[in-house]
Amino acid sequence: MSDLVLETRGLKRNFGAFVATNDVSLKVERGARHALIGPNGAGKTTLINLLTGVIPPSEGQVFLEGDDITSLASFKRVKRGLTRTFQINQLFNGFTPLETVTLAIAERNGIGHNLWSSIAGYGQIVEEAAELLARFGLASIMGERTVILPYGKQRLLEIALAFASKPRVLLLDEPAAGVPEDERHEVLSIVSDLPKDVTVLLIEHDMDLVFSFASRISVLVAGAVFAEGSVSEISADARVKAVYLGENA
C-alpha cells in the first residue's frame, strides 16, 4: 500500500486566462514535514486552497489517503483530517487561549452550542485543552487575554486550534509570518515535534526555517513544480538559488 497521505494529479487552476496552478502533481508522504516554497505569486496559497477545497480546480484531482476528494466540500475534508491555518491571524482577541481551545474541542465533539451553559460539566474538555496548550508551549499564558500575547504565541495558538481538530494532515500557510526573528524557530520546532502520525505541509518564505524544518521540499514557480527533493538536494540546487536570487535582486 502507498504511504502517500496527500496527492494531487495534474492539478490546474485558471483565473480567467491566468494559470495560477499549472499541472501540479504533488506527493506528500505520511509523517512528512513537507515545505512548499517559491517566490511571491508562485501559486502556493492557491494550491493550499485547492487542497482544502476553498476553490475547485479547473482540471486534475486531489487524493487524501488514496480517496479522491476533489469534489468534497471543505468542511468534509476537515472531518476527514485535513486541516489548515491561514496567513492572517484569525483569533478571538478577547478570549484566553484556554477558552479558545476549549471551545474548539467542544465544537469538534459536537457540543459547542451549549458549552457556556454548563461549563462545570466540561472538566475533561478543559483538561484536554490545557494539555494541548502545554504541547504548544502556551501553558503559562493560557489564562491571559489573547490580544496581549506576543505575536509568536498567537501564531502558536492558531496552530494549536487547528491541532485541536485532530488532523492527520496539517496545512500551515506561513505560520511564522510577522513573528519576530527570535520567536520564529520556536514556532517551527514545536510544529516539527508534533506526533509523527500528523503530516505537515507548510508554506514558508524564510529559507533558514525551511531548511531546519523540512524533510521534503517542493519549489513552485509560476504555478508549476520547479524542483522537488530533500533539504540537501534543494539547498544545493543552483536553479532554485537562481530563482530566489532573481527575486531578491
Ligand SMILES: Nc1ncnc2c1ncn2[C@@H]1O[C@H](COP(=O)(O)OP(=O)(O)OP(=O)(O)O)[C@@H](O)[C@H]1O
Ligand atoms: N481569486 C483570484 N483571482 C485572480 N487571480 C488570483 C486569485 N487568487 C490568486 N490569484 C493570482 O494567482 C497567483 C498566485 O497567487 P498565490 O497567492 O497563490 O501565490 P503565493 O505563491 O501564495 O504568493 P505569496 O508568496 O505572495 O503569498 C498570483 O499572481 C495571484 O495574483
